[in-house]
Amino acid sequence: MDLSRPSVARMYDYLLGGTDNYYVDREACTELLRLAPSTRELALVNRAFLIRAVRYLAQVQGVRRFLDHGSGLPTTPNVHQVAQDIDPASEVVYIDNDPVVLAHGEMMLAEDPTTTAVLNADMRDTTKIFASRAVRRLLRDDQPVAALFVSVLHCIPDGDDPWGLVRKVAEQLPSGSYLVISQLASDDEGLRDSITGFMQEITNNSWGQVRSISEVNRLFEGLDLLEAPEPVEVSRWLPDSDLAPRQRTEEWIEYGGVARIR
Ligand SMILES: C[S@@+](CC[C@H](N)C(=O)[O-])C[C@H]1O[C@@H](n2cnc3c(N)ncnc32)[C@H](O)[C@@H]1O
Structure with missing residues (x-):
């Protein structure tokens, strides 16, 4: 774990008002807020x-199983708390590759090992993820699963x-499952380049990119969007x-939606 560099998980925690972040993360957020004040x-x-x-x-929709890719540091409320407010038997598998997320996550998220689990994995490693005991259990009897990719695909x-x-994950879920997607997006090419360049620099090139609206729309091809006819800036969903x-x-936005897999 390199604590001399900011991490996206801790920067996000700082932006949300959390306390699981360090000076480097707060400094990086100050610069990011200078580039994009919103x-x-x-x-x-x-x-x-x-x-x-x-x-x-x-x-x-009656979903009781959730697969949260890039879950981030625990916050209030976490996904299992929202789902278990509706049904205490709801199950959540959290996936993240940040060691600080995992250290906090194991303490705070795995409150009840029968319903929540935290998996240390890179979300690109779908072979490892779908072979894990936690995910095999989530898929045990073909109940629909909601796979979350919320503010992670730009990584x-x-x-x-x-x-x-996204397609590979959708194909491995039972039919009638769901996807929740948001992604950092902007149609301002200059802003996309400056923020992507800054994030690449501070993460030692282990980030992805801010995408255009049409690039994010492609994530939803072949899916049935719910409650909005097309992806939207997420506060409008x-x-x-x-x-x-x-x-x-609208300098940059989190853009996405909720969709059913056919
Ligand atoms: C901006 S936070 C989003 C947290 C949460 N999904 C939300 O929207 O509130 C992005 C999270 O994705 C994680 N992440 C980034 N790249 C990842 C990868 N390749 N595999 C797994 N997790 C990743 C980061 O560690 C971080 O916790």
Whole structure:
């Protein structure tokens, strides 16, 4: 673990108002906020989207199993707490490759080993993930599973084919399963390049990229979108009320939606 470099998990934790972050992470966020002042707002509306999407899938679609790719540091509430508010038997497998996430996650997320598990894996390693005991258990009797890729696919470079990754995961889930996707996006090419360059620099080239709206739309090809006819800036996806916080600027956004796999 290299604590002299910022990590995306700890930077996100800082933007959400968490305390599991270090000076390097906060410094990196200050620079990121200089490049794109709406970044904190964007992180908050993204987390709120994740919570709404999980609650909607549990409450309206009856989903009881969740596979959370790039789950991040524990926060309030976590995916299992949202799902278990609807049904205490709901099951969640968390996947992340950041050692700090795993250290905190094992303590705080695996509250009940029969319903939650934390897997140390790179989400690109689908062979390892689908061979793991936790995921085989999640898939044991063909119940629908919701696979979450919330604010994580921008960590995967084009060369590692995030579109193919999403397809590969969708193909391994029982039919009638769901995907929840959001991705950092902008149609401002200059902003895309400057933020991607900055994130590459601070993560020693282990980041992906900010994508254009049309590149993110391709993630949803062949899927049936729910509650919105097309992907949207995530604060516009099924808002709790007209007064719910909205992303006010469009310099860059978390863009995505919820879809059913055919
Ligand atoms: C911005 S946070 C998103 C957290 C959470 N999904 C959310 O939206 O609230 C991105 C997370 O993805 C994780 N991550 C990045 N690349 C990953 C990879 N290749 N495999 C697994 N996790 C990854 C990071 O460690 C971090 O915890």
